[in-house]
Amino acid sequence: MNVIILAAGYATRLYPLTRDVPKPLLEIGGQTILDRLVNQIERALPGAEIRIVTNRRFAARFHDWARQRRGTPLRILDDGTTDPENRLGAIGDLAFALRHSDGANDVLVSAADNLFEFDFAEFVAAFQRAPGVWIGVHRVEDPERRRRTGIAELDATGRVIGFQEKPSAPRSPWGVPPLYVLDAQAARLVGEYLASGGSRDALGHFLEWLYPRVPVHAWPIRGAVHDIGTLESLSACRARYAANGRAILAPETGGQTHRKNSGGE
Secondary structure, rough: EEEEEEOOOOOOOHHHOOOOOHHHHHHHOOOHHHHHHHHHHHHHHHOOOOOEOOOOOOHHHHHHHHHOOOOOOOEEEOOOOOOOOHOHHHHHHHHHHOOOOOOOEEEEEEEEEEOOOOOOHHHHHHHHHOOOOEEEEEOOOOOOOOOOOOOEEEOOOOOOEEEEEOOOOOOOEEEEOOOOEEEEHHHHHHHHHHHOOOOOEEEEEEHHHOOOOOEEEEEEEEOOEEEEEOHHHHHHHHHHHOOOOOOOOOOOOOOEEEOOOOOOO
């Protein structure tokens, strides 16, 4: 299985912190956001090659970071963009990374600006038991937060039967963070989606297009999901992780500091 981490955003809402430092390399509890994510992936998929998509402005920063790590092979992909005005968008960057990957492999896709407090191995195991398309979902209780994220509607078996990206009238409590596993067939459909004129931004737009075409299965996340999108959410996570660099685990119903979408940059 390949791994693609989307880290090419410019994080303008975190300025001035992110003018010269990419958001995934900000520290929380003594580790960068990206280190925490990669550590989880290494435990779930030991030896898998991880491709991290960045932009031209921050590529050198990510190369420096990668040289300091040991273990899983890391490949930094520079998408060539230089500012928010010419960025590729999350789906554009996913397509870019897939062109630099083995198209015969399945792929785990994650944004680089989220903290997940659960074991990725359980998510990967669900895919391995029934290969296809799997997305992580968690309950979002706040109606306002539901309007700022991707929302999935599920049937009794956990199959996605509806999807809305940032809906004005959400039809479900199931929020979708930017964490998917796509089998090789579904990964090849990213190019078809873009060729049809689909949005290049939030990953959720691809799911809206995908679920009527192929089965999409939901895996319920039992733990907190933190989207580091504002100075306030960054401060809250730093306070949460202050004790020895470790998170306070959330109850299985999942407390979350969730902000915006299902995979935008």
